[in-house]
Amino acid sequence: MRRVxxxxxxxxxxxxxxxxxxxxxxxxxxxxxxxxxxPGTAPLLRAGVKLSARYADLLPKAGVGSxxxxxxxxxxxxxxxxxxxxxxxxxxxxxxxxxxxAGTALRSGSGMPRDVVESLGDVASSMVNxxxxxxxxxxxxxxxxxxxxxxxxxxxxVTILGLLIARRVWQTEGWIDYRGRRRKDRIEDRLRKxxxxxxxxxxxxxxxxxxxxxxxxxLTDPEMEIMKTHAMAGVELLRPADLSPLSLGVVRDHxxxxxxxxYPEGLFGxxxxxxxxxxxxxxxxxxxxxERVYKPAAPPHVGVxxxxxxxxxxFCTEVVRHFRAVVMPYPVGHEVTLPDGRTxxxxxxxxxxxDAPTVRVLGPAGVEELTVDMTAEQAxx
Numbered sequence: 001m002r003r004v005x006x007x008x009x010x011x012x013x014x015x016x017x018x019x020x021x022x023x024x025x026x027x028x029x030x031x032x033x034x035x036x037x038x039p040g041t042a043p044l045l046r047a048g049v050k051l052s053a054r055y056a057d058l059l060p061k062a063g064v065g066s067x068x069x070x071x072x073x074x075x076x077x078x079x080x081x082x083x084x085x086x087x088x089x090x091x092x093x094x095x096x097x098x099x100x101x102a103g104t105a106l107r108s109g110s111g112m113p114r115d116v117v118e119s120l121g122d123v124a125s126s127m128v129n130x131x132x133x134x135x136x137x138x139x140x141x142x143x144x145x146x147x148x149x150x151x152x153x154x155x156x157x158v159t160i161l162g163l164l165i166a167r168r169v170w171q172t173e174g175w176i177d178y179r180g181r182r183r184k185d186r187i188e189d190r191l192r193k194x195x196x197x198x199x200x201x202x203x204x205x206x207x208x209x210x211x212x213x214x215x216x217x218x219l220t221d222p223e224m225e226i227m228k229t230h231a232m233a234g235v236e237l238l239r240p241a242d243l244s245p246l247s248l249g250v251v252r253d254h255x256x257x258x259x260x261x262x263y264p265e266g267l268f269g270x271x272x273x274x275x276x277x278x279x280x281x282x283x284x285x286x287x288x289x290x291e292r293v294y295k296p297a298a299p300p301h302v303g304v305x306x307x308x309x310x311x312x313x314x315f316c317t318e319v320v321r322h323f324r325a326v327v328m329p330y331p332v333g334h335e336v337t338l339p340d341g342r343t344x345x346x347x348x349x350x351x352x353x354x355d356a357p358t359v360r361v362l363g364p365a366g367v368e369e370l371t372v373d374m375t376a377e378q379a380x381x
Contacts (some may be wrong), residue, residue: 017077017333017345018066021059022296026052031070036060065291072367073345073360078103079333080134082160087126091156094123095199099152100202102237105214111240118241124159124195128188131163136189154286159198161327162282166194168322175274194275196243201279204234204251216295228263231255246275254279257314277316281307281323284315301374304354330357330374339376 019028028051033043041175045051054157055066059067083091101116167187169175174184205213208230212223219227234251253276258269262280272280291301304327311320328349330336335345336359347369348358359372 001118001319013235015073017073017335018068019335020297021064022056022067024051024053024056024059024067028101029070030067034064034067035109049108056350061294061301065297073229073362077333077345077347082134082164083127083130084317087130090126091123095121095152095156098200098203099206102206105204105237108345112203114241116241117196117238117243120199121192121196124192124199127159127195128163128191131160131167131191132188141342143282145301155199155202157286157290158201158282159195162198162278163195164326165189165280165282165319165323166191169278170327171317172322173318190246193244194250194278197275198279198282200234200238200247201250201254201283202230202234203237204230204232207233207237214292223246228255228324231264231298246273249273250275250279254283256280259313261314272316277319281315281319284310285323285327300327300331300334301355303327304329328354330354330359332357336374338372339374344370344372 004021030045030047030049030051031046034045035041035043045065059065098112098116098120101112105112119202156284170184170187170190174182174191176182212219212226213224231254232254233242235248236249238251252264253262253267253272254264256267256272256276257280258272258277260266260268261273264301285303285307288298288306289300291297305326307315307323308322311317328344328351330349330351332346335343336357337343338359338361342361344359344361345359346357350356351380355375356371361368362368
């Protein structure tokens, strides 16, 4: 643990940071309204309210996984939100409408209407436009409380992360066309097609019985076989909408793995195309780090470790390399417990040394910044 500097002018007010709801303590002040419904819904809690520790249990049950708070540890930490409020509202409306339309299509035995899928294409374009303008680091990737349920929130979160990974891959290394040529043109068009596929990647889960989809324990072999049908169920639902094969490939193959252990076809190596390779990493990371009715959310460093350990077997090594430049194990603005037991807030992190972030703590002289080797904490855990 190395001290960087101390005595940062504290206390500083009017500064906000995002924390997991489960880490709320007595006296924490809300910096932004807490909304657990569509845009325009009356807030559950208003900015300025002082919270008590009981909200650490109540808010996750209401689907609120994180809250913005105001305190001096967040001073001058610049955290970018990946989507503008306008795009967030558009995404919420379109994805909620698509899920509803998919449910109706399932009941009637028909496919999803083309106009519904086209509206999602427009939303994907808006998301791409927003994400092209944000920095790679210091992103608030976990502030999607207004999305109604896990499938809804998960689809949007996976889309954001998948697009960020793809943006980095294609802007730095380009993409390879069907002739084997490496290119750096038409990146926005490819991002849009990827985004559309990611938004609907789990739509087939609507065909899975809820008691299997939300089962708290391990699925039995017969239940797992039913769960595995959701990929092709999604393809059938979307077939009438005439999606690009690239987008449809995300829906069909996001559970395929390059070592052949995935489903539905057990594809191996190069048989798994680039879009599903990106989707697989984003999908697993978000599943690990998301709150569910039957499990708490794992911290980001656990999700990063799962992806890192799967590189070269489950996941494409190149995709994982770019993922690790986009997603930090200890993200800026996140609260962490230091190896010595103190609590601090990450104020800086290097892509080259992601496990040694700069962390702010409250010391005798005010706010101090330390460079901390967090692998010591993991080794002790």
